[in-house]
Amino acid sequence: MFKSVLEGSAAAPDMMVMVNGVETPAWNGETVASILLRVPNVGRTSPVSGKPRLPYCQMGVCFDCLAVVDGIASTQGCLVAVRPGMRIDIQRGPREIAR
Amino acid sequence: MTYDVLIVGAGPAGMSAAVQLSRLGLAVVVVDEQPAPGGQIWRGVERNKSGPLSQALGEDYRKGLSLVETFRASPAEYMPETQVWHIEEGWSVFLTSGGRARRVCARVLLFATGAQERPVPFPGWTLPGVMTVGAAQILLKSGGMLPQGRVWIAGAGPLPLLYATQALDLRGQLSGYLDTSGRPGLAALQKLPGAWRDLAGLAKGAGWLRALRRKIEFVRDVKDLRAEGEGRLQHIEWSTQGRRRRVEADVLLVHQGVVPRIHETLALGCAHDWRADQGYFAPRLDRWGETSRPGLFVAGDAGGIGGWSAAMVSGEIVALAIAARLGKGGDVEELRRQARLDDRLAKALALRPLLDALYPPPRERLADETIVCRCEDVTAGTIRAATRTSVPDPNAVKAATRCGMGPCQGRQCGYTVQALLAEVHGVPAGSVAFFNIRPPLKPITLSEIASLEDMETAG
Amino acid sequence: MNADVLVIGGGLHGLSAALQSARRGASVILVERHFLGRHASGATAAGVRTLGRHAAELPLSLEAAGDWHKMGDLVGDDCGFVACGQLQVAEDEVAFSAVKARVERLQAKGLSHERIVRSDELRTLVPDLAPHCLGGSWAVGDGSADPHRTIRAFRDAAVAAGVHIKEECKVTALTWRAQVWRAETSQGSIEAKVIVNAGGAWAAEVAALAGDPLDHAIRTSMMVVTERTAARIGPVVSSFGRKLSFKQTAQGTLLIGGGSQGRLAADRQSATVDVLALASSVRSAVRLFPKVGGMRIVRAWAGMEAMTADHLPVIGFSRRVEGLVHAFGFSGHGFQLVPSVGRVLADLVCEGHTKHDLAAFDINRVAAERAAA
Numbered sequence: 001m002f003k004s005v006l007e008g009s010a011a012a013p014d015m016m017v018m019v020n021g022v023e024t025p026a027w028n029g030e031t032v033a034s035i036l037l038r039v040p041n042v043g044r045t046s047p048v049s050g051k052p053r054l055p056y057c058q059m060g061v062c063f064d065c066l067a068v069v070d071g072i073a074s075t076q077g078c079l080v081a082v083r084p085g086m087r088i089d090i091q092r093g094p095r096e097i098a099r
Numbered sequence: 100m101t102y103d104v105l106i107v108g109a110g111p112a113g114m115s116a117a118v119q120l121s122r123l124g125l126a127v128v129v130v131d132e133q134p135a136p137g138g139q140i141w142r143g144v145e146r147n148k149s150g151p152l153s154q155a156l157g158e159d160y161r162k163g164l165s166l167v168e169t170f171r172a173s174p175a176e177y178m179p180e181t182q183v184w185h186i187e188e189g190w191s192v193f194l195t196s197g198g199r200a201r202r203v204c205a206r207v208l209l210f211a212t213g214a215q216e217r218p219v220p221f222p223g224w225t226l227p228g229v230m231t232v233g234a235a236q237i238l239l240k241s242g243g244m245l246p247q248g249r250v251w252i253a254g255a256g257p258l259p260l261l262y263a264t265q266a267l268d269l270r271g272q273l274s275g276y277l278d279t280s281g282r283p284g285l286a287a288l289q290k291l292p293g294a295w296r297d298l299a300g301l302a303k304g305a306g307w308l309r310a311l312r313r314k315i316e317f318v319r320d321v322k323d324l325r326a327e328g329e330g331r332l333q334h335i336e337w338s339t340q341g342r343r344r345r346v347e348a349d350v351l352l353v354h355q356g357v358v359p360r361i362h363e364t365l366a367l368g369c370a371h372d373w374r375a376d377q378g379y380f381a382p383r384l385d386r387w388g389e390t391s392r393p394g395l396f397v398a399g400d401a402g403g404i405g406g407w408s409a410a411m412v413s414g415e416i417v418a419l420a421i422a423a424r425l426g427k428g429g430d431v432e433e434l435r436r437q438a439r440l441d442d443r444l445a446k447a448l449a450l451r452p453l454l455d456a457l458y459p460p461p462r463e464r465l466a467d468e469t470i471v472c473r474c475e476d477v478t479a480g481t482i483r484a485a486t487r488t489s490v491p492d493p494n495a496v497k498a499a500t501r502c503g504m505g506p507c508q509g510r511q512c513g514y515t516v517q518a519l520l521a522e523v524h525g526v527p528a529g530s531v532a533f534f535n536i537r538p539p540l541k542p543i544t545l546s547e548i549a550s551l552e553d554m555e556t557a558g
Numbered sequence: 559m560n561a562d563v564l565v566i567g568g569g570l571h572g573l574s575a576a577l578q579s580a581r582r583g584a585s586v587i588l589v590e591r592h593f594l595g596r597h598a599s600g601a602t603a604a605g606v607r608t609l610g611r612h613a614a615e616l617p618l619s620l621e622a623a624g625d626w627h628k629m630g631d632l633v634g635d636d637c638g639f640v641a642c643g644q645l646q647v648a649e650d651e652v653a654f655s656a657v658k659a660r661v662e663r664l665q666a667k668g669l670s671h672e673r674i675v676r677s678d679e680l681r682t683l684v685p686d687l688a689p690h691c692l693g694g695s696w697a698v699g700d701g702s703a704d705p706h707r708t709i710r711a712f713r714d715a716a717v718a719a720g721v722h723i724k725e726e727c728k729v730t731a732l733t734w735r736a737q738v739w740r741a742e743t744s745q746g747s748i749e750a751k752v753i754v755n756a757g758g759a760w761a762a763e764v765a766a767l768a769g770d771p772l773d774h775a776i777r778t779s780m781m782v783v784t785e786r787t788a789a790r791i792g793p794v795v796s797s798f799g800r801k802l803s804f805k806q807t808a809q810g811t812l813l814i815g816g817g818s819q820g821r822l823a824a825d826r827q828s829a830t831v832d833v834l835a836l837a838s839s840v841r842s843a844v845r846l847f848p849k850v851g852g853m854r855i856v857r858a859w860a861g862m863e864a865m866t867a868d869h870l871p872v873i874g875f876s877r878r879v880e881g882l883v884h885a886f887g888f889s890g891h892g893f894q895l896v897p898s899v900g901r902v903l904a905d906l907v908c909e910g911h912t913k914h915d916l917a918a919f920d921i922n923r924v925a926a927e928r929a930a931a
Contacts, residue, residue: 001228001350002244003270005151023858029146030242037238038544043227047810048476049787052330054227056473058234059139060132061215061510063474064225073199074506074542074785074854079180081134094786098849185833193833490725494594498600498706501809506785508857537857538831542785545814546851549841551834
């Protein structure tokens with residue numbers, strides 16, 4: 001849904017992150033929420049209705065960017081900058097209790 | 100440790116106050132949610148100082164760099180990627196960063212927490228593909244991201260005009276612009292004379308509008324917007340001049356102005372006033388930015404929307420007052436005059452009355468099927484039904500419907516619930532209170548709060 | 559306006575008394591200063607518990623337990639009651655001995671609502687429990703309900719029974735003249751033959767207006783609720799000797815309480831969360847359920863309720879003033895008693911007496927000297 005203006009240019013991506021186990025290019029300054037919008041089918045689903053959701057506000061007030069980041073569930077993706085090798089996993093419905 | 104001043108927020112107001120206060124030798128700490136200073140307005144300003152984005156983001160954006168650099172060079176301690184989740188009298192401020200909670204103390208607190216976009220529910224606004232214009236602009240500033248496919252903008256205010264201009268400059272694709280503001284009324288025209296104090300600002304806005312109308316489809320007087328799709332946005336629909344239109348869409352960016360962040364000051368029981376013209380609550384402040392609770396100050400948009408240049412000036416004003424409170428100031432009235440702070444503030448705010456009159460908060464009736472609470476999936480119809488058997492108190496609606504009980508703690512639904520209560524009971528919106536704000540201000544983990552006991556006994 | 563009965567306080571005890579009095583033919587007005595269930599009734603964990611009850615409360619509690627299992631008969635809705643059982647865990651030998659002694663005393667009296675469970679059965683009931691737990695007491699008929707749904711059900715039933723409910727209605731004066739009470743309120747005056755003081759944390763203020771001064775403390779028990787997770791923990795779990803109660807709600811959220819106290823404002827009108835005190839309850843919860851440590855807290859709050867020195871409620875007629883019935887001071891465990899106490903109050907206001915022994919709940923325990931005139 002979104003694409004970096006830097007993508008496709010000659011410059012190599014700044015880093016690789018693991019999104020649902022798949023190696024994915026990422027750029028400095030990007031947040032986890034931006035990955036959720038770039039990579040198809042990795043958004044969360046509402047724990048109440050089960051309907052799919054994607055990040056809405058990017059400023060920490062909507063909680064529709066929740067993801068499992070390096071094993072920590074319900075992390076607000078828009079407040080976390082990507083780091084090389086970061087693991088980002090989709091959070092569907094009610095979270096698992098022990099993550 | 101105990102700081103003299105703890106500032107929440109590293110945007111224009113917070114940085115400008117931090118620079119002033121630390122210059123006076125006070126021990127200052129600035130806590131901010133973001134990974135780098137600048138706030139939302141100057142998000143990513145350091146990483147974008149060179150590269151393809153710098154030009155497109157415009158002059159006002161590039162102006163942020165010098166304040167960020169001065170702030171970085173100042174002795175003020177800076178805690179990025181840190182959230183404030185609770186505050187107790189004294190002041191004890193409970194923080195979390197990197198999954199660890201801790202407590203710091205400060206003699207004075209300054210909230211420079213800025214604004215959030217006004218949530219504007221309409222049928223389909225929770226579909227993937229619908230997001231705010233501000234969110235899209237943050238994606239642009241922080242990762243150079245542009246929306247792809249058939250992209251529509253819908254809303255009102257200067258931000259969508261600016262964003263559309265920036266996106267087009269970067270060869271982004273925009274299918275059209277749906278302007279939901281009505282025709283400028285007499286009220287707006289009456290504000291024009293005052294606005295001439297900021298001629299450059301006025302000309303800039305008019306320029307964006309002219310350029311946009313040449314480049315993309317521009318629809319005026321848009322009402323009754325809807326987003327539809329299976330699992331994601333596929334179509335949008337709207338009415339204009341009595342006709343209904345429906346188009347295919349992949350991304351819809353919406354915006355209806357911004358409102359102060361008030362959860363912190365509400366949680367602390369500060370007095371707030373209703374600003375009927377802009378439809379938001381703002382903390383009641385004296386002319387030095389102090390709230391109704393002594394030792395608790397607010398600067399910038401968190402005290403009422405004024406924009407980045409007004410926020411910088413208000414940061415300086417509040418810094419004078421705080422320094423005096425802590426025994427470091429001279430004759431503050433004289434210092435305020437010397438620095439021409441009131442004059443600079445008036446100039447920074449010159450366009451505000453015109454903008455407020457041009458872009459009043461939306462007052463369309465919400466369809467019953469519209470989701471109001473994104474966290475708990477509560478619809479306008481459910482809230483109306485609960486409201487009919489309850490007093491006009493949002494806390495009663497919260498108990499009855501779970502609206503506002505999710506992790507966003509009412510940040511998305513608060514004003515909508517207030518408006519629905521006012522509608523059902525036939526009372527002015529301002530007479531209805533906001534939700535009671537309960538701790539924690541951010542959802543920390545059970546382990547984090549449990550660890551506090553250890554920390555305290557360890558000293 | 560006038561009525562046979564004026565109930566002051568729109569919490570669950572006030573609503574239950576109003577409902578059951580109206581069902582017996584009394585005309586009833588209920589006034590509530592804020593909105594129904596604003597304080598203790600809306601802030602409760604809504605445990606439906608006979609487990610560990612004081613002997614004096616047991617008859618009322620066992621009667622109420624029967625009501626909860628057929629709540630639809632009383633209010634037309636099950637109030638979200640689930641008979642998931644309540645489990646009191648013993649985390650060490652001293653605690654286990656105390657729990658066993660209590661259950662033996664109950665059994666000696668022929669009461670079987672609690673029984674001892676050993677370590678292996680503990681794991682079957684709650685697989686996620688930490689390994690150090692030795693055993694506990696299990697009350698299979700206990701459970702929990704949804705407090706807000708309970709408030710709505712009692713409200714709707716009361717309204718259907720003819721109770722006139724006035725919210726945002728504060729009582730400012732009470733006078734007794736010619737066998738009639740006259741209440742001045744923010745919404746005009748009301749006359750009634752009997753007043754029920756169900757004022758909760760404000761019971762002493764109501765009593766003072768009626769000329770029956772009394773003293774009670776105020777409890778400010780704190781609760782924490784987390785985000786949702788998949789259903790996993792069935793019973794309500796407490797730990798002997800610790801300030802902890804723990805349950806997973808129907809929505810999947812975890813609710814942690816158990817009596818850690820918040821801060822009461824100096825004017826006794828509001829209470830706020832004390833984070834360090836709360837940390838100790840949360841720590842107990844994480845020790846019992848190590849897996850839940852990563853769950854995120856969505857909200858914490860402090861409820862307000864009247865508390866007596868012996869933690870038993872005050873239920874019965876005033877001993878100094880005619881036409882006044884008190885029902886307050888439930889001290890943090892009144893939720894389960896709502897159906898039976900409402901029935902007792904209806905006995906008192908409609909018939910002037912009840913078959914229940916109310917000696918342990920006597921008002922004299924909290925009576926204060928009248929101020930010198």
